[in-house]
Structure formats: structure tokens, C-alpha cells
Amino acid sequence: MPSSVVHAALGLTVAVGLLGAHYDRRALGVVLAVIVAPELDSLLGFVMSGAHRTVFHTLVLSIIGAAVLYWDTRRDDSWLRNRWGSYGVQVAWVALFVHTFTHIALDWTHLDGINLVWPLLDQFVALDGELYISSEGVVQTFVDVSLDPTTGQQVVDAGQSGTTQSVHVSTPVQPTTEPEGPVDRRFPIAVHGWQLYVVCLGLFTLVARRLQTPHRRDEQ
């Protein structure tokens, strides 16, 4: 995984703006907890093969979450609105947005990717490629569609990497599934320039938001 520090930094950058009038320390805390929580599936790795990046790193969870949230907040007698008011509704939607875009989507692009639609389909997918315009026109290499030369069938390569049986994405909790020799548990803070950039971007956004002169319309 890009470290939880990177997830948190990008997530908070987005959350600061989307929380809008409901921006406060408690809302940030809730969003932060939601960003970090999916890593708990690392612990399930001891009892289920390939659980990390599968159980809580699936888009199915986001879709169910969005459906439940939409259904509840559209009712006259919404549980969430009765309990927490419009504050609760906004924080819930922001947490879902941040979870989907800055945790699940970001992990999709990293190492073996995520088990995208588990449990509907057990298939890890990694998003990698580029998009550019050259003399050949617009070229994208995220999803390669080609014809198999022997069978003549269409082959779609979207970065499929394996199933829960074959893929183990290393975590500090369970660095490898084959314990041999001294175990090296690695907690990455940032790897590559861009991850450090995202961490700095998150810190900058939080500090800038704090230092801003408040305006009466911000408080509405």
C-alpha cells in the first residue's frame, strides 16, 4: 500500500474542501478514521489467504455504502439526519467519497492492485498505464485490448494480477506468507517523489486552512 500517511494526506486535502461549512476537528477525525480503517483487512490475512486488499479494499463496499446512505437520507424519517442532522449527512458523504477516491483508487494503482469487485469476482487488478497524444493520435495504455494471434479471440488486459490464492500484498503485519530467516517489517512513510509530494500537499492544505482569515460567509 502507499502508506496510510499518503492516504491520509490526499484524503484530508479533499475533505477540507468538501466538508465546507461543517469543517471541524471532529469531522476531520471521522474522515481520518475512515481512511485508515480498510487496512484492518491486513489482520484477516492470518485466517484468510489474500485477505489484505480484498475484504475492505473492494468497490462493492463503496457501492453498498452509497446505496444505503442515499436510501436513508432520502427517507422522511432518516436515521442519520435524526441522530446527527445535516452535519452527519455531509460527513458521511465526504467520508465515502474520500474512502473511494483516495484510498481504494490509489491502492488500485499500486503493486498488485486491489481485488476490485470481490466477492463478486476474485481477481486482483492493478491500474497502470499512460495517456498521451502523439502522431498516432490519442493513446492510452491503461486497458489493452488486443487479438490473441493463435485463437483470434479478443483479449482485454486491464492489469489482472491474480486471485486471493496467488496474490499477497505485503503489509507490516504480515510481510510475507513464507516465514524464513529474520522477518523485515517495513512501514513505508513515502516512496518516490510523488508520495512525499502528496504528504506535503496534505500538510500545506491543513495549515493554509488554519491560517486563513475567516470570512463570515465561511461560517454559514
Added chain:
Amino acid sequence: MSPTLVSLAVGVLLGVALLGAAFDRRSLAIVALAAALPDVDALLSPFLSGSTNAVLHTIFIPAVAATVLYYDTTRRETSWLRGRFGWYGVRVAWIAIAAYAVAGIGVDLFSTESVALLYPVSGRYYAVVGKFVLSTQEGIVQTYVGGDGWLGLASPGTTETHHVASWLNPGDGERRLRLVESGWQAVVVLTAAAAVPAKALLDGGGR
């Protein structure tokens, strides 16, 4: 140079995060344009060699802009900007400068593309690349800083010796207008594209 689309996307994210009560279509467009502005120096590349990621990617431009803005809005009796555009103008100006520095220059600085940060005082390109990992076997591994150069940052050369490829002046490579180079950049672009309608929906529904 890094794709301008990525700088635009980070600029939009900063605008969504910080514009607050000044958030509207016009202010967001100004902030996004400020984030893309440094990449205009690639257009000078055919006339002035070594201008890509140097002429407009220097830290002095946002530093001078911030100083002028601070002087105008805080030190003077009557601020020109506040008199002309009010509170809205001051907030948008600050965030546009931040977007220029953080989204415009920063994206290139934290990549192998590298930026001549102190141009024209120095023509040396700098790149913040490396890793920072805590390991139970090796302890703290930190390679972002530690070279011999200024601040120990990595440097691929100077404006004399190092060519930064761009669409207009690709150097030895193929001419490509790069929009997205990797998975994480795609995610940042998608997130920014989704954050704008999400902000509009949430602000509209919350009140």
C-alpha cells in the same frame, strides 16, 4: 515536464479545499490557470535553450508575488486589490499564488522531471526523489535528502547540460503531448474531476 493536466488537477483540489466562501466557477478557473501557468515556459524552449522547467518554475516568482500581495493587503493604508475586488479578490489571489507554487512548480520538483528552482541565480535543476521507510531490520531508511548538492537534493544537471523534454521540444525522444503518465496521476485527475461536482452537490444540499 510533468503533464500540465496533473498540475491543473492539483490546482483544482487546492481551490476546492481553500476557496471557501469565494468558491465559484470564476475563482476556481483562476486558481486552476495559475497552477498551469508555470508550464508556459516550455513554449520558450525553441528560442531560449534550457527554459523548460526553469524560467517560470523559479521559486522567485511566487515569492515576489506573495511579498507584493502581503504588502498591498496588510502594510498599506488602503489596499488596491481590496478596493478593486474586495475580500473575494484577496482570497483568490492568495490561493492562486499557492496553486502556482504548490501545484505548478511542486509536481515537477517532486519527480525526476526536476526544476531549476533558483533560476536565474542558479541554473541547476533539482529533484526531490527517494524514499522514507521504517524497517525493523534496517531502521530508518531515508534517501530524499543526502547528496552533496544544495540541501542534499538530487540534481540531473544544469540548464546548460540537462534538457527537460516537452511536447514542443522533445529533444531526442518522440514528440508526445503527455496527459497522464501513471496510475497515481490518473487517480489525482479523476479525484479532482469528481470533487468539483461533489462540492457543488454537498454545498447545495447541506443548506
